[in-house]
Each structure stands twice: as C-alpha cells, then as structure tokens.
Amino acid sequence: MSKLETFAVTRRTLLLNGGRLGGAAMLAGLGLSGRLGVAAAADAVTLDFPFLWTGPEGDALLKVVDTFNTSQSGIKVNGVSNPDQQRQLAAMSGSKGFDISDSFGGNVGAWASKGILEPLDDRIKKDNYDLTDFVPAALDQQKYDGKLYALPIAAITTALLYNEALLTEAGIAGPPKTTSELADAIAKLTKVDSNGNITQLGLNQPSLSDFAFLFGGEWANDKGEPTPDNPGNIAALNFWVDTVVKKYGVDQIKKFQSGFGEYASPQNPFYTGKVAMTIDGAWQIQFIKEYAPQLKWGAGMLPYVDDKPELAGVSPLTTGMFFIPRNSKHSDEAWTFLKYLVDKPAMLDFTLALANLPARLSLLDDPKVTALPNVDVWLEALRSPNLKSFPNASWAAEYQNELTSSLDAVTNLKKTPEEAMAELAKKMKQIAG
Amino acid sequence: MAAPARIRRRSSASPVFVGLLFASPWIIGFLIFQLYPILASAYYSFTDFNLFQSPTWVGLENYRALFQDDRFFKGLFNTLYMTVIGVPLGLVLALLTALALNTPSRLQPLYRSIVYLPTIVPIVAATYLWRWILNAQYGYMNLWLGRLGLPQPLWQEDALWTKPALILIGLWMIGGTTIIYLAALQEVPRSYYEAAEIDGAGWWSKFWNITLPAISPVTLFQLVIGIIASLQYFTQAYLFAQTRLNTASGGPGDSLLMYGLYLFQNAFVFLKMGYASAMAWILFLISLAITLVVLRLSKYWVYYEGE
Numbered sequence: 001m002s003k004l005e006t007f008a009v010t011r012r013t014l015l016l017n018g019g020r021l022g023g024a025a026m027l028a029g030l031g032l033s034g035r036l037g038v039a040a041a042a043d044a045v046t047l048d049f050p051f052l053w054t055g056p057e058g059d060a061l062l063k064v065v066d067t068f069n070t071s072q073s074g075i076k077v078n079g080v081s082n083p084d085q086q087r088q089l090a091a092m093s094g095s096k097g098f099d100i101s102d103s104f105g106g107n108v109g110a111w112a113s114k115g116i117l118e119p120l121d122d123r124i125k126k127d128n129y130d131l132t133d134f135v136p137a138a139l140d141q142q143k144y145d146g147k148l149y150a151l152p153i154a155a156i157t158t159a160l161l162y163n164e165a166l167l168t169e170a171g172i173a174g175p176p177k178t179t180s181e182l183a184d185a186i187a188k189l190t191k192v193d194s195n196g197n198i199t200q201l202g203l204n205q206p207s208l209s210d211f212a213f214l215f216g217g218e219w220a221n222d223k224g225e226p227t228p229d230n231p232g233n234i235a236a237l238n239f240w241v242d243t244v245v246k247k248y249g250v251d252q253i254k255k256f257q258s259g260f261g262e263y264a265s266p267q268n269p270f271y272t273g274k275v276a277m278t279i280d281g282a283w284q285i286q287f288i289k290e291y292a293p294q295l296k297w298g299a300g301m302l303p304y305v306d307d308k309p310e311l312a313g314v315s316p317l318t319t320g321m322f323f324i325p326r327n328s329k330h331s332d333e334a335w336t337f338l339k340y341l342v343d344k345p346a347m348l349d350f351t352l353a354l355a356n357l358p359a360r361l362s363l364l365d366d367p368k369v370t371a372l373p374n375v376d377v378w379l380e381a382l383r384s385p386n387l388k389s390f391p392n393a394s395w396a397a398e399y400q401n402e403l404t405s406s407l408d409a410v411t412n413l414k415k416t417p418e419e420a421m422a423e424l425a426k427k428m429k430q431i432a433g
Numbered sequence: 434m435a436a437p438a439r440i441r442r443r444s445s446a447s448p449v450f451v452g453l454l455f456a457s458p459w460i461i462g463f464l465i466f467q468l469y470p471i472l473a474s475a476y477y478s479f480t481d482f483n484l485f486q487s488p489t490w491v492g493l494e495n496y497r498a499l500f501q502d503d504r505f506f507k508g509l510f511n512t513l514y515m516t517v518i519g520v521p522l523g524l525v526l527a528l529l530t531a532l533a534l535n536t537p538s539r540l541q542p543l544y545r546s547i548v549y550l551p552t553i554v555p556i557v558a559a560t561y562l563w564r565w566i567l568n569a570q571y572g573y574m575n576l577w578l579g580r581l582g583l584p585q586p587l588w589q590e591d592a593l594w595t596k597p598a599l600i601l602i603g604l605w606m607i608g609g610t611t612i613i614y615l616a617a618l619q620e621v622p623r624s625y626y627e628a629a630e631i632d633g634a635g636w637w638s639k640f641w642n643i644t645l646p647a648i649s650p651v652t653l654f655q656l657v658i659g660i661i662a663s664l665q666y667f668t669q670a671y672l673f674a675q676t677r678l679n680t681a682s683g684g685p686g687d688s689l690l691m692y693g694l695y696l697f698q699n700a701f702v703f704l705k706m707g708y709a710s711a712m713a714w715i716l717f718l719i720s721l722a723i724t725l726v727v728l729r730l731s732k733y734w735v736y737y738e739g740e
Contacts, residue, residue, distance in 0.1 A: 086701055093484040114485045114704065254590035259570035326485075398703050405504075405687050412592070412686060430501075 060353030105141030105319035113394035152359035175300025220391035237417030313384030531614035552608035592686030
C-alpha cells in the first residue's frame, strides 16, 4: 500500500513538473531522466555539483543551491552531498565528470600540478572580478605556480579552548599566552591517580605539525622546499615530548586517550572534562552549543614561544574552497555559479551554518558573525600576519603521510625529534626532488 | 512446419561456435574487465602515471624506487607477519573446532551455527565491534584480562599489539574454514578407524595416522587460499588504523601498514598509479612464488586417495 502511494506521489510530481515544462512532460511521465527533461525544455544548462560537505554545512549548501536555481533560469544546479573524496577524484579523471565541487585549499598544489583543476585567471581578468575582498592568506592558498585555481568560502584558524571551571580549580587566572605559561598550565591541569593512571590531561594532543608554528617552525622554506628539520619544528616536538610524553608516560597517555569518546558527540573529552584545554577551530562554538550546552568555556589566542614575541597571533590557516575541474562540460556556467557561491550572501549563510569563518574581509565584522561567543579570538587570528600553512606542493600528501609516521615515532619515544626530522628531511629530498 | 526448419538451422552451426556463444558473456567480461586491466597495469608499472595526465615511460624506475622505500618493506613485513602467524593459527584452530563439532551431540546443529555465525557478520561491522571490545580502557577484553590478573595490552595503540589484535579478529571468523574441515572429516572412511581400532590404535594415533593424512588435500587447499587472502589483507587493517578525518593511516608506528594498504595509498591518495601497479605486480610474483613452493612441498605431506 505504502509503496503504491509513494509511486503515485512520485509519478504525480513528475507529471506536474513535466506539465509545467511542456515538451518534457512525456519524458518525465514515462519515468525517463527528469534532468534531461528539464534541460531540454527550459534550455537551461544543468550543472552537476557534488560536494563533500555533510550535516548542517551540507544542508546550508543545498539551500544556497535552491536560492540560486530560483534566482535565474539559465542554469540549473544539481547539488548533492557526496562525502567521498575517492569518488570525487575518480570522476575528475574520466571524460565525463561533474562541473564544480569543493575541497580544502591544501589540495590545490597537488591537484593543479596534475592538471586536474581549471585555472581561473583568464575568467577573472575578463570579468574584472574583484579579488581584494578575500582574506589575502586564504586566497594565497588557492594559488599554485602563480595561477589561481579556486576561490575560498571558509577560513579555518585555531584557538586554545579552555574549561573555565578546571582552570579556576587549578588556580590559573586565564589562558596561557606563552609556551612556558602553557607548560606550567599543563603541569597544573594534568592529574594522575595513585596507580599512575592519568585522570585528567592538561592539553589534548594537538596536531603537532600545527603546533610547530607556535615555536616559529615551518614545514617548507621560501623556495618551497620541505624543511622538516627546521629548528622551530624540533623545539615544538621537544616541548611536547618533555612536557607531556616523558612526564606522564607513553602507555599511560595512550590508555587515557583510548577512553576518549567520539569527537562530534557529547563524549568529546573536552566536553566531559577529561582534557582541560584543546586547540581547535571556530566550529567548536556550534559544537559546544549542540553537544555540551552546560560547559563554561573560554578561548585564547594560541601561545607563542617566549623568545619570539613577534609570533603573537600565530595560527595555522586552512581553507574550504570551490573549484572547477578540467573535465567540466559547462565551465562557463560553473564559473557563474562559483562566483555566486563565494559572493557575500551565500558565503555568510554557509559559514554561519557551522560557525566557520567567512573568507571575505568585509564579512569578518558582520554582526551575525561577531555575535558568536568567543569568535573574536579566531577572527583576530585570521587578521594576524602570522598565519601559517602546510606547504601547498605537488608532494603535499606524501609529505603529510611521512610526517605522520615520523611524529608517531617521536610521540612513542622511538626516535628523538632531531633524529626523526633529520631522517624525514632526507626522505623528502628524494620525494620532492 | 516452422519447428523443423529451426532445428535444421541450429544443427548446421559448428558446436564450437555455439559453445563459445554461450560462454561469451563470461569471455567478453574476462577480456574487458580482467585481462585488459591486468595487461594495462603491467604497462603502467613502467610509467609515471597519476590518472590525470598521460603516462610517461620511466622503464624500471618504479621497481628501483620500491626497493629503496622502507615503507614498502614495512608493508611487506606486516603482511608476512599476518600470513606466517595468522594463517597456520587459523587452520589449527579451525581443525580443532571441526574435530569438536564432529563429536556426536544432540546440540550439534546449534554449536555449528554458533561457530559459523561470525562469518556472516559484515566485515566492517565486525571490525568496528572489535574496536570496542578491544578498547584499552572500556573494552570487555581488557576487563576480563584484568579480572584474571593478566596484563591489559593497548590493543589499538601499541605497535606491538595491533597485529595480534587483528589475528584475534581473524580467529573469531574461522567459521568458513571450520565448515570445510567438518565436511572433510565426515568423508574419512569409517573402515580406516575400525581397522586401526582392531590393531589397538589410541585416539592420538588415529588422529595422526588417519585423520590428518586423509584430510591433507583439504588442508593444502585451505592453506593456499588462506595465504593468498592474507597477502591481500586490507579491510580490517584499514578500519583499525582509521583516524577521525579518515586520512590514510598505517596505525601506530606503521604497524598496520599492510602491503595492500600502502598500495592503496600510493594509488588513490598520492595518485602514483605507476608505482602502485609495480607494487601489485610484485605482490603477484610473491603470491605465485609462495604458492609454488607450498605446492612443491605438498608432495611430502599431502596424500590423495588412490595413490
């Protein structure tokens, strides 16, 4: 019965749509491709727009797509959430793929170098498209070898989030500003029971490749060559090893971490008070509202190493972006839609969905953005001259993978930071040529 | 009138052609989806190919680079570890289980179902389930080990324990092997045992001198299949090493970086198809070599009826 009903509704809907579209009615009524019907009837170009975003961000994008579709008649965008990067890559390698999609700025180098992405420079010049409103560092991530391959929609900086109650309990007045204050806070906020088991960790283990930036570390030099053995990187790793790993024990830390709940759930260790501080992005504003509304929390700028005050405001930067693949069949229409996506109204709707930071300067002081609790810390980081990124190179994925292995050896005390990074430097010379 | 005409036409066609025609769905599928990709991967293994640009010929460069790649050897080591320890252990346990299930009991069908049950659980679901059972802090495994006063390993975090954890999951899923052994056991002629009993043979003597040789062809079959499957080990390691952002990971200390996992990373994460194709061919040659050695050695321990 219910199956029949569903069929009837679908059929009626198809027929109604078909009727509105005249010639397409028969196609739709016969159950043939509705998309074909729409395109044929209205002379509209259909753009395939699969995107990796899911959840609230995916829903927000679908709303943007709807608004776009009703705002004009020449282009019909077919948006669908498809969070599978393998499939995305496979589609771009064939002769028939999609027309526009999203990714992270960190992929631009790897993809552009393989000819996957369409450069946007000629279109920008032809349209006299204004790029000055984009956050400069966010726009820079979309460039490879002097050409622009994507436009950013969201900018991701990080901040030090802290549990107010736990800091007060430990007698710490506010978030640490320098790394020596951070070491102090970690010592005061980490608790171990009589059996040597950790019951509370001062700082959740951050991404150590990002953590290196707080010590003036860099993963590539000005010439774009990998520099894993940069002294700042070594200093950061030594800080983590000395302040946490050696002090509390590799196995004890792992055992404690194995009891952490899912990241996007009320069992996130920061929400349950298992860790007192964590380094994370602005979406935590929305996450905490949803998963731990009772939590009293604050956020501070990331601390910087004591002897380099010029690093104040330091933060890693990543970006969410949109691009047109080389094998797009409708790249002109995709460009029109791309501009719409990163235009102010769409960007604001999308970024507010999960408290991301917009990638346009003029939106950074929009009241809807600044109304988010504690967002000023992430915004300040975004305006800082000390925004750092992992190198956007053709070999970035391999570098990241090798680095993960090396960092693993360091945090397991299998190798000293000096040894591990020297070995990695040698290996990267082979990979990066 | 029409029927005899049709028969005449059919009989005029050559039987070979008709046979090929009937087999053509498979033949065409084989040529397009198996033979062509196999040959193409052999060609790609001598090229630098990233899926997006035309492959460029590099000769033996991929093979040369592989032998200088320590992660290649790490992957090979991890895979051989799983094969050398996991496969024999699985066979022994499956045989013991089959022997136990072969003893007459009223509840035998129930026991057999219980042993086979884990095999029908989808492998992804089963692996996630085991991730929880083996959770160092909250898992049942460590809870019981603790109650028994035994050490509680960090199954998923300690490089020493990750592979034993996977072998443990593998042992849980020996139902298929057990069922095949059970069938083999029931094929062993009763008369052999009766003759041995008359000669005064005990339980062990009967097992060692009758059962084991009689089922040795089945052991050989399961050994070869097990080795080939183990050399392609992927899913459980991939799921065990999975991180929050689902980046390709080799687990703690690359202890879960199986050969197949590293091949996957090269192909679909680093987009080095040529390199990955070279890895696939080396794996093929290794599988071939091991299988040939096992088959060659089998004449010393496998007995076929009528020989």
